[in-house]
Amino acid sequence: MSDYDVLVIGTGAAGLTAALTLANCGKKVAVLAKGKLGGGATEWAQGGIAAVLEDEDSFDNHIKDTMVAGAGLPDRDVVEFVVERAPAAIARLAELGVPFNLDTDGDWHLTREGGHSHRRIVHVHDATGWAVAEALEKAAVMHDNITLLPNMVAIDLVQGRHLEDFSTSGEVYGCYAFNRGTREIETLCARATIMASGGAGRAYQFSTAPRGATGDGIAMAWRAGCRVSNMEFMQFHPTCLYNLQVKNFLITEAVRGEGGILINPESGERFMKNYDERLELAPRDIVARANDAEIKRDGLDYVHLDISHRGPEFVKEHFPTIYDKLIGLGIDITQEPIPVVPAQHYTCGGVVVDLDGKTDAPGLYAAGEVTMSGLHGANRLASNSLLECFVFGEAAANHICANWDDLPKARNVKAWDESRVTDSDEEVVIQQVWGEIRRFMWNFVGIVRTTKRLQRAKNRVDLLRKEVDEYYSNFRVTPDLIELRNLVEVADLIIRSALRRHESRGLHYTLDYPETDAEAVDTVLVP
Template sequence: MVIGSGISGLSYAIKISEKLPDAKITIVTKAEEDETNTKYAQGGLAVVMDLDTDNFQKHIDDTMRAGDYENNREVVEMVIKEGPDRFREIVEWGVNFDKKEDGEFKLGREGGHTEFRIVHHKDITGAEIERALLEYCNKSPNIEILDYHYVIDLITQHHIPNKNFDLENISCYGAYVLDQKNKKIKKITAKVTMVATGGAGHVYKNTTNPKIATGDGIAFVHRARGKVSNMQYIQFHPTAMYSKRDGMLFLISEAVRGDGAKLRTKNGEKFMHKYDEREELASRDIVARAIDNEMKISGDEYVGLDCREMDKEKFIEHFPNIYQKCMDEGIDPFKQLIPVVPASHYLMGGIVVDKDGQSSIKNLFAVGECTNSGLHGANRLASNSLLEGLVYGHNAAMKSIELLHKDEFNYFDLENVPEWNEEGMKVMEEKVLITYLRKQLQEMMSDLVSIVRSNERLQLAQKKQREIYEAVTELYNYSVISPELSELRNLVNVSYLIIKHSLAMKENKGAFYNKDFA
């Protein structure tokens, strides 16, 4: 069973499908099958290709530097060295990347990278990867994709009658899943379960993430007593297009600054030289804090991204999606500054996994943004996330196949998983309480647990989070479950972990910044 249909889940499913044609693989995804964080990845995939100028060591050094040396070096080396092989595979699976006239892949450069190594498909790389991998999965006879299927909780020993729940020896047997079209909760049992649910951007008011990014996988693994770590490390993308509306903001890719765009205050002054010698190409934590600080000094709601000196023809060729969005919003990027703000973008922490993507729960794997694999450390280097999904998807598939060959599963437990029990629950007649509590949570996290934190703010956040948690728990305990209520429950769990891990930090590292330690 694969939970999530982004690059991590799909590449994992394809690998198992190819190696074990008799295995039954079920992919469950809570919205349309292509509605994933992967789909919205603009920049590309970081991989060492041009060995005349680039090498593995340079990419390793860039990744370690961006992660403030909190990364697991062995993991960094493994992912970067395996990268070219995994990249070639997805090209074979039908993913198209931009090429030069001589047939070589075009390479871009983004913040934190010392060389040009980003392979891309215009400014919609993620959407192209999603398209090709879904096409491949839909042609595979042993892969079934169930859209609008929302995972409520993992099934572990504590669901099985007369079974002792040993915290040191937890096993996963699948999940309880809400079939949204038929409004039924069904149990889906599995020998091996993979969590590939992406990030948790919607714990904040403003995010570049699609609305599905509510930290579901991290929350239900946490509730199943799986290990979760480093939730204090949240990357805020420096340049999301400013909007008066809360929710998902349009991302202005790092690659635009890589190609020469400059940041300016609202009144046209450059400012990045004051914060880092790399200026606009500094790592995301530095650029996001610089923008946040300039906005606090001026009281402005945004800063400007200046593309006016860039080559218009090249810009439109490389960034057609961004150009069109700007024009749709009434902004001509060659005449005006693009208004930008930092927005919650990527979570470096999550479910603790080893090099094979195995979590602390038996028969449960996790890959991608929902994990803390050790690759990103305290701050992710741009375009390393798609690479992580491919490498870990491969490793997790190989390990899962090994487990399936050993066949040491407890069939008695698998067969004795009970159905979901809704006795005594009532249908919520209105969603206003859920909307109200979700808004409260997002406001509190945005105000108190954002780019810059303090001990005082975190302590107040802890108190407020507890009040919201109690209200949500009461709602959950007497209501028939809905995706909206379940997402709220997950966001509350995720916010608890972010606040708890932030309070435990005693120094500033990477994306974590507490002004009391400055």
């Protein structure tokens, strides 16, 4: 058993921001990475970070854009809390060495993305997430109070039922984790635990999310007794590269922000004028549904995104990562359009937290995509996601430091018990069930939904849950089995949430309830 002051599950922007803040106030912090360091969603973020950084813009504008994109569902107090802390978050990142793009006069180079009324996206070319992750990881590695633990797959949170003197307490004392190196299960104890494990994109067949985005933190917190909210709002990015060899390569929102246009490859028509007056700069849910409608109506494999009219030098300077990637695939984006399709991109719902990042379970905090903080509502505004990670990662860490003496202390935690299970001889079952989940979630719980499709999905997930529970009870855990167990859980939470919402709002669009209710209400599931 290992003891730390604070345990952070996840090494993305939220987790490392929290870890650095805690370490600077003297806490000994262990940070778990599911695989290698830098394998999460932060590193994949191309676009940038939204912040009010020019005189022509204002906090009120950013707040309004966030509320509009979120279809009236964001919590205004939360939106104000995050937006007002954005400039300071950018300044801290710059101090850490993130090389944000600057104009020739030394001011921030700001771009614009869908749903934003002003240019307010600070960025590092088209690889902002990579630059942020590199700076945070470098700072964490150099800090004496931080221990980075790669290749540790969290299984479940440690609570009262795991103590030698069994109790019904919901307090969290750390977690059990599978060590990929030793193949052993370790007990990691801490006074406070921060869940920063990311979203649940891999519940879908087509997703821009990294391989590890299997909803682990959401499922673990749910099993620990925490409320989960707004899981029906799965954001589909309008423009994922369509390529049979390369999966999940995102074409950043900034391509449209800098003048990229969407074209039906069969008719040659710029079609967004038929869907929204904001054209390609409409919020993501609208653009994704438009792309989906064009593809389905005309039986297309993809639509075209064209930025070639901006000229070769402009395109190469603004989008070097995308240019290099696609030129290697035989697509010259300075001369021809990019074939794109919608793909699952972001989990807007998650574990319910307050402004301090606290969950319902004492001792458990959460930050980033794993949460439902109230910022995104029914649809995330572009580039608000990294911002949420920095603000809530710091908020959770500050609350832990300020309330240290009130946090629960672990006592006599039991070791993981494998005495009644054996090694599996049927690994194929895991891959089969995983594939089934991702297919029916894409087909039945995708961009456009119906009650009948959702009910079919619910029937399927109920059957698969029984299979997975039986498998989990009889065999030793493996990383794949841990992920599959969590995928079944989050798929069920998504479906249940979608069935409860009898309206179309933001990312949840159902043909059976196409109208939007006058009152915006969160969907809250209670364990």
